[in-house]
Amino acid sequence: MAKANKETPLNKQYNQIKAKYPGALLLFRVGDFYETFGEDAIRASKILGIVLTRRNNGGSHEELAGFPHHSLDNYLPKLVRAGERVAICDQLEDPAAAKGIVKRGVTELVTPGVSYNDNVLDTRRNNYLAAVHIGGDDLYGIAFLDISTGEFMTSQGNAAYIDKMLQGFSPSEVLFCKKHKQEFSQLFGGKYHTYQLEDWCFGYDYGYEQLITHFQTTTLKGYGIEAMQLGIVAAGVILHYLKETEHREIAHIGRITRLEEEKYVWLDRFTVRNLELIYAQQEGGVPLIQILDQTVTPMGARLLRRWMVLPLKDKLPIEERLNIVGHFLNNRAIHESVVGCLKLIGDLERLISKVAVRRINPKELVQLKRSLTQIGPIKESLHKLLEKERKKLQKDTDTEQALSPALEVLLKYADQLDTCKELVDKIENELREDAPILSNQGRMIKKGVDAELDELHAISYEGKDYLLQLQNREIERTGITTLKIAYNKVFGYYLEVTHVHQNKVPAEWIRKQTLVNAERYITPELKEYEEKIINAEDSISSIESRLFNEIVLAATQHVEIIQKNAAIISSLDVLSSFATVAAKNNYVKPVITEGNVLDIKQGRHPVIEQQLPVGESYVPNDVYLDDASQQIIIITGPNMAGKSALLRQTALIVLMAQMGCYVPAKAASIGLVDKIFTRVGASDNLSRGESTFMVEMTETASILNNLSDRSLILMDEIGRGTSTYDGVSIAWAITEYLHSQKECRPKTLFATHYHELNQLSEDFPRIKNFNVAVKEVDNKVIFLRKLKPGGSAHSFGIHVAQIAGMPQPIVLRASEIMQHLEKEHVTQEHSKKIKEIPKNNFQLSIFEPADPKMEELKEKLSLIDVNTLSPIEALLKLNEFQKLIKK
Numbered sequence: 001m002a003k004a005n006k007e008t009p010l011n012k013q014y015n016q017i018k019a020k021y022p023g024a025l026l027l028f029r030v031g032d033f034y035e036t037f038g039e040d041a042i043r044a045s046k047i048l049g050i051v052l053t054r055r056n057n058g059g060s061h062e063e064l065a066g067f068p069h070h071s072l073d074n075y076l077p078k079l080v081r082a083g084e085r086v087a088i089c090d091q092l093e094d095p096a097a098a099k100g101i102v103k104r105g106v107t108e109l110v111t112p113g114v115s116y117n118d119n120v121l122d123t124r125r126n127n128y129l130a131a132v133h134i135g136g137d138d139l140y141g142i143a144f145l146d147i148s149t150g151e152f153m154t155s156q157g158n159a160a161y162i163d164k165m166l167q168g169f170s171p172s173e174v175l176f177c178k179k180h181k182q183e184f185s186q187l188f189g190g191k192y193h194t195y196q197l198e199d200w201c202f203g204y205d206y207g208y209e210q211l212i213t214h215f216q217t218t219t220l221k222g223y224g225i226e227a228m229q230l231g232i233v234a235a236g237v238i239l240h241y242l243k244e245t246e247h248r249e250i251a252h253i254g255r256i257t258r259l260e261e262e263k264y265v266w267l268d269r270f271t272v273r274n275l276e277l278i279y280a281q282q283e284g285g286v287p288l289i290q291i292l293d294q295t296v297t298p299m300g301a302r303l304l305r306r307w308m309v310l311p312l313k314d315k316l317p318i319e320e321r322l323n324i325v326g327h328f329l330n331n332r333a334i335h336e337s338v339v340g341c342l343k344l345i346g347d348l349e350r351l352i353s354k355v356a357v358r359r360i361n362p363k364e365l366v367q368l369k370r371s372l373t374q375i376g377p378i379k380e381s382l383h384k385l386l387e388k389e390r391k392k393l394q395k396d397t398d399t400e401q402a403l404s405p406a407l408e409v410l411l412k413y414a415d416q417l418d419t420c421k422e423l424v425d426k427i428e429n430e431l432r433e434d435a436p437i438l439s440n441q442g443r444m445i446k447k448g449v450d451a452e453l454d455e456l457h458a459i460s461y462e463g464k465d466y467l468l469q470l471q472n473r474e475i476e477r478t479g480i481t482t483l484k485i486a487y488n489k490v491f492g493y494y495l496e497v498t499h500v501h502q503n504k505v506p507a508e509w510i511r512k513q514t515l516v517n518a519e520r521y522i523t524p525e526l527k528e529y530e531e532k533i534i535n536a537e538d539s540i541s542s543i544e545s546r547l548f549n550e551i552v553l554a555a556t557q558h559v560e561i562i563q564k565n566a567a568i569i570s571s572l573d574v575l576s577s578f579a580t581v582a583a584k585n586n587y588v589k590p591v592i593t594e595g596n597v598l599d600i601k602q603g604r605h606p607v608i609e610q611q612l613p614v615g616e617s618y619v620p621n622d623v624y625l626d627d628a629s630q631q632i633i634i635i636t637g638p639n640m641a642g643k644s645a646l647l648r649q650t651a652l653i654v655l656m657a658q659m660g661c662y663v664p665a666k667a668a669s670i671g672l673v674d675k676i677f678t679r680v681g682a683s684d685n686l687s688r689g690e691s692t693f694m695v696e697m698t699e700t701a702s703i704l705n706n707l708s709d710r711s712l713i714l715m716d717e718i719g720r721g722t723s724t725y726d727g728v729s730i731a732w733a734i735t736e737y738l739h740s741q742k743e744c745r746p747k748t749l750f751a752t753h754y755h756e757l758n759q760l761s762e763d764f765p766r767i768k769n770f771n772v773a774v775k776e777v778d779n780k781v782i783f784l785r786k787l788k789p790g791g792s793a794h795s796f797g798i799h800v801a802q803i804a805g806m807p808q809p810i811v812l813r814a815s816e817i818m819q820h821l822e823k824e825h826v827t828q829e830h831s832k833k834i835k836e837i838p839k840n841n842f843q844l845s846i847f848e849p850a851d852p853k854m855e856e857l858k859e860k861l862s863l864i865d866v867n868t869l870s871p872i873e874a875l876l877k878l879n880e881f882q883k884l885i886k887k
Contacts (some may be wrong), residue, residue, distance in 0.1 A: 004392060014037070014864040021085075024086060025084045027072075033066045039063075042066050047079055052065045053064065076088075078119065078121045080117075081112070085245075086109070086175065087106045087108075087109050090104065092105050092107075096722065103177065106246055109245035109246050109759070111195070111245060112173040112193045113145075114147055114247060116353070116357065118541040123301070124293075126169075126306075127148055128304050129146075130143065130174045132176045133233040133327065134177065134180045134602070137874045138159055140161075141154070142166070143237070144171060147247065150253045152256045154231075154259065156230040161261060164266070164267065164268050167273075175195050175197055176201045178196040179199050195241075195862040196240070201237050201240050208236065215256070218255075225256060225258050227340070235256060249356065250356075251356045261853075262314070264310040265658055267676055268706075270649075271678045277289060278305060286610070287821055288652060291607055292577065294575060294576075296339060296576075297343075297347070298350070299573065304673075313658060313672055313673070313674050315672060320406045321406075321659075324409065324575045325660065325785070327410070334384055339580070342573050344371070349570075351371070352558070353406075355886050362436055363844050364437055365552070366431060369428060375417050375419045385680075386403070393658070414699060417569075428617060429449070431548075432506070440545070442544060447482050449547060452539075452543065453540065455545070456536040457541050458825075462821075480504050483496070485785070493530045494522050494526070495509065496518050499519070509522070529559060554728075581620060585600050585610070587665075589662050591669045592657065592670055593670065594671070597625070598650075599667075599668070600653055600667075602621070602670075603665040604618045609664065623749070625670075629766060630768050631739065632735060632766060633748070633749050633750065633768050634767060634770070636757075636758065636770075636771075637649075637773070644680060646714050646753065647678070647741070651714055652675050654670055658672070664807060673710050675706065675707075676711070677712070678714045678715075679696070679700050679715045696718070702735065703715075711742070711744070712748075714749050715749070718752070729753060732756070734762070735760055739766055757811045769787070770788065771787075771788060772786065
């Protein structure tokens with residue numbers, strides 16, 4: 001609200017509040033509307049599509065735009081998704097009781113990374129707020145918080161690690177220090193909504209104090225982050241930001257977890273993108289998560305995303321997951337029972353977070369109860385599964401056997417799940433099943449909970465019956481057959497008598513209003529009942545609010561227990577989803593080993609096989625890699641033959657296995673991988689002035705600078721962004737380098753069109769040549785998509801161009817040029833020979849063929865001795881040539 005020549009009290013109040021939140025769009029409550037002014041109004045009108053108006057303000061004008069306060073849930077998400085920070089300024093007192101200007105204040109600052117609003121949040125995705133602290137010597141701290149669930153995590157590492165974490169967690173908002181704006185932008189910028197904070201917020205002592213104050217501890221050793229100074233700073237910044245955004249009720253953030261770099265497979269941002277784990281690169285594409293996500297709870301869906309970008313590299317927990325999936329598959333009835341219960345569970349994490357911050361409504365509290373009632377049946381199903389497996393073990397061995405690690409995990413799940421019976425009973429006994437969304441609408445509390453409330457309900461809700469009885473009684477007593485009892489805000493309840501019956505009105509009735517055709521009266525009895533009803537409604541609201549708050553307070557005592565329930569439920573949901581997908585798509589259990597052998601039998605691409613037209617089946621392939629005999633496989637073959645799909649499916653099978661999921665193959669033995677690198681496809685990054693080739697080389701350099709002995713590397717068409725000789729040279733040198741590393745022998749699949757690389761297998765024992773088979777019939781290419789030993793000598797690029805619909809003259813001319821280039825070995829480095837390519841006069845004759853069939857015809861003609869041909873032989877030859885041309 002712009003300052004006028006004479007500032008009104010309302011202007012002054014607005015300007016004072018706006019000054020405290022300069023970067024936020026201020027929604028200023030005025031009566032029944034939220035109003036925005038000036039620049040805020042211009043931005044809001046564009047984002048929301050609402051009318052922008054102007055008004056005079058002391059000689060000047062100012063813009064304003066607003067919407068009804070009850071439409072906040074519709075408009076707020078649009079503002080937040082547009083990247084706006086929205087300060088909600090409410091009236092803090094009843095306007096009717098206010099003396100002077102109504103007291104107002106910001107009750108919440110909603111930002112892209114800090115919100116509880118269901119319309120802002122995606123139920124199947126976490127909404128992370130991240131903070132990045134830029135230290136020195138290529139060390140950085142990072143922290144993530146989802147305030148809607150209470151998940152709080154921190155870590156630290158080099159720039160590549162921080163970039164990977166940001167890519168994997170996809171935060172909605174990132175905080176960083178204002179003085180490091182340029183460095184942050186160069187390293188991580190351009191992809192996230194960001195907010196800059198002052199330098200003093202990034203002090204270690206300040207951050208440490210923030211954390212121990214919140215967790216009410218004296219040290220952070222119990223959380224395993226005591227030595228992570230940079231991570232502590234980042235986490236402290238997040239807690240500071242919550243205070244700044246008026247989020248002070250954060251008791252549900254009960255712990256902070258250390259994200260251990262050494263615990264998870266390294267997937268850099270290029271790999272996450274190239275493998276299309278979470279998002280498809282092309283419009284209409286299908287990412288892996290869309291195939292694997294058969295979860296039935298919001299918590300499970302969110303956990304699956306985290307497991308997908310953080311695969312494990314420790315054998316024991318991977319096998320525990322795989323074995324639990326196996327137990328579900330082997331006990332289908334129990335599995336279906338568990339899934340049936342899971343389907344009835346709502347978003348426990350976010351519901352209990354709302355309880356902790358006192359933002360839960362009556363309807364959501366009923367949902368919480370319904371979800372908790374499924375805990376008992378799930379515990380029962382798990383105990384049935386355990387008992388069944390115990391009997392099976394005993395039958396197989398005739399002796400009492402200890403449970404396997406996987407069954408121990410299931411036993412722990414069953415024992416730790418808490419039915420919260422006391423809370424469930426309280427909600428069941430006190431809150432109506434059809435409780436409304438708003439707590440001030442009444443009809444929340446069941447009958448029998450409070451005697452006074454029941455009496456007031458009888459007065460309020462049974463009043464119509466009483467009034468009808470009163471009306472009938474007075475009609476009978478007075479003989480006024482048209483008598484009716486009604487209500488308005490001015491007079492309250494009244495009796496209305498038409499003029500026809502005016503002489504029958506009793507003397508004790510008091511006249512209140514005269515109408516054209518009737519008179520209105522009140523009686524002492526009616527007035528007394530009116531006061532009872534009005535008082536009853538006020539008292540009902542007060543008593544129901546008190547009883548509802550008591551239920552919420554009882555629920556706050558179960559926050560930690562229900563958060564633990566939610567964590568177990570989400571794990572069971574993901575593992576159950578893996579079992580569902582395995583049964584549906586014919587996946588097998590991989591064997592996880594500590595060795596360096598990757599042996600996949602008849603592997604398939606989990607996404608492509610689900611997208612094939614009806615009647616088509618995916619062609620499976622074997623892949624074998626180790627560090628002793630077959631470390632590097634060079635794969636040649638034409639475009640569209642399936643080289644890229646083969647590379648990706650190998651990585652996806654390894655990744656799925658180390659997530660704890662069954663895999664699309666006939667059999668798979670997976671030697672644990674600690675890093676997966678992919679260099680597949682590239683495009684210009686014009687915003688940073690990088691060409692396709694520069695992007696390609698940057699990604700490749702990232703791989704070569706981060707190698708390990710257990711790395712899996714997938715390279716597709718390295719060097720294609722430059723000249724042929726440059727490209728071959730770079731690809732050749734990279735392959736030699738990967739083979740010759742003394743410290744490590746990373747397993748590598750290298751797809752290429754450079755057939756020259758096949759020569760490497762002659763000099764390097766661990767490099768093997770394979771090709772994706774094709775069959776050429778009548779000058780047409782049939783893609784067999786089968787990997788077989790040996791190199792390929794052709795790329796069939798012109799054939800692919802023809803299949804793609806390239807105009808025939810271009811295809812024919814390209815064939816002519818290619819034949820000449822191959823014959824003369826013309827390259828860009830020998831440009832002087834290019835002039836020897838035959839000129840294209842666009843008058844192709846059978847004697848200057850550009851088509852292979854014409855070449856064949858020319859050859860056959862050159863072999864004929866015309867002088868020795870009989871007329872019949874000449875006609876037969878002519879017929880043969882005609883057939884050749886028609887083909």
